[in-house]
Amino acid sequence: MITKESSDSQIVELLTRGVEDVIDKANLESLLKSKNKLRVKLGIDPTSPNIHIGRAVVLWKLRAFQDMGHKAVFIVGDFTGQVGDTSDKDSERPQLSEKQIKENLKTYFEQAFKILDKKKTEVYYNSKWLKKLGFLEIVRLANLFGLHEFISREVIARRMKEGKRVSFLEAMYPLMQGYDSVAVKADVELGGTDQRFNLLAGRTIQPLYKQASQNILMTTLMEGTDGRKMSSSWGNVINITDEPNMMFGKVMSIPDSLIKKYYLLATRTSIVEIERVTTELANPRDQKLLLAQAIASLYHGNKSAMLAKDAFVAQFAKGQLPTEIQEKKLTPGKYKLSDLLVLTSLVTSKSEARRLIEQKGIKVNQQPAVDTEYILDGKQEYLLQVGKRKFVKIK
């Protein structure tokens, strides 16, 4: 959907929904109203092969710019990724090898273009220009920044206080990101709030190259399913490539307090509709069912989202068996229950199997198993179940 002229209300939503801060707001607003086609930059470092819905917030924002007729400029930080950014980390980031970066990128585009309009996106690799920068040029850039600004950044200050190492290299990261803005002549740059410092660097550097300072739009950081910061290393992420059922279940597990935030940041549901759902439905669970469906349909389509919802309700609300259960074939013979559980990789060790049996966590044909030494012959079918979520059918 492209409109030649963006309506005022569209602009308002663009500048506020899921947005934490805009610099310089007045300037950006008048640019948006002027019908100029803006170059909107988004840089990503290929540090992980998966895009989660938190990372997707900024991609959807870029998509919104595209839908209003602006140009998306997507920068792959193949160079900066090798260096490692520390904006949102408590420690230095591992520097990625070229090989890892290539590996990560393979699936990255496929995922990003589930969100972005490919035809209206320019893609660049920042090694193209950063690799060639000479020392003199770097010195000119470095001269624009004071070290005190860098060390007073919250994360950096904390690490220094805690006695952790802060490398010289890290201080140079903003220079690189800022130079990217020059290279692509960015009018606007998008990023998370954790990127504030790096985003501002572009504004500082561009005038040196006779360019107007870019505007900055910072999107809100999204909490993970457990309410903490969404981070792959904490396992609280919802990846956009997650299977519909998985995606649905993960959304259902978020704290009630995050429902509205998820709705605003992770769906394209209209604000009016969100308002309606969150006020009219009294039970947060029902709100979440709709939310989960909205998110799943964004990446898997309406039909899959519906099916995921039905499966979820059947399995968890009504306690029915899942429709699809993994099957394993065994050679006929006698098996001890604990051995069988290990054999089917439902558990990783016999000790674990024994513990689970003691805690009534194992069911055979829907009946709790009581005895570790329970013997099954491999002749008939059995349904093994661990907890509420792991099933295997033995044939």
Added chain:
RNA sequence: GGGCGGUUCGUAUAGCGGCAAUUACAUCGCGCUGUAGACGCGACGGCCUUUCGGCCUCCGGGGGUUCGAGUCCCUCACCGCCCA
């Protein structure tokens, strides 16, 4: 280059020489329910037909002292801080 400190479960931590090793978070199971949420309880190295038991492996690597070593000594590796 000099001085000091660190390296223990996925992460962060505790550990006067008797330890399969503390606590928190995460994880897993059970109960309850409104869901895989919240709350409560429990488990969280492996193997064993003696299971309020037995055996094996484990605290950065190597060596030593000792009946006995995360715990003491030496050494190597890595990391950090301060001084230059």
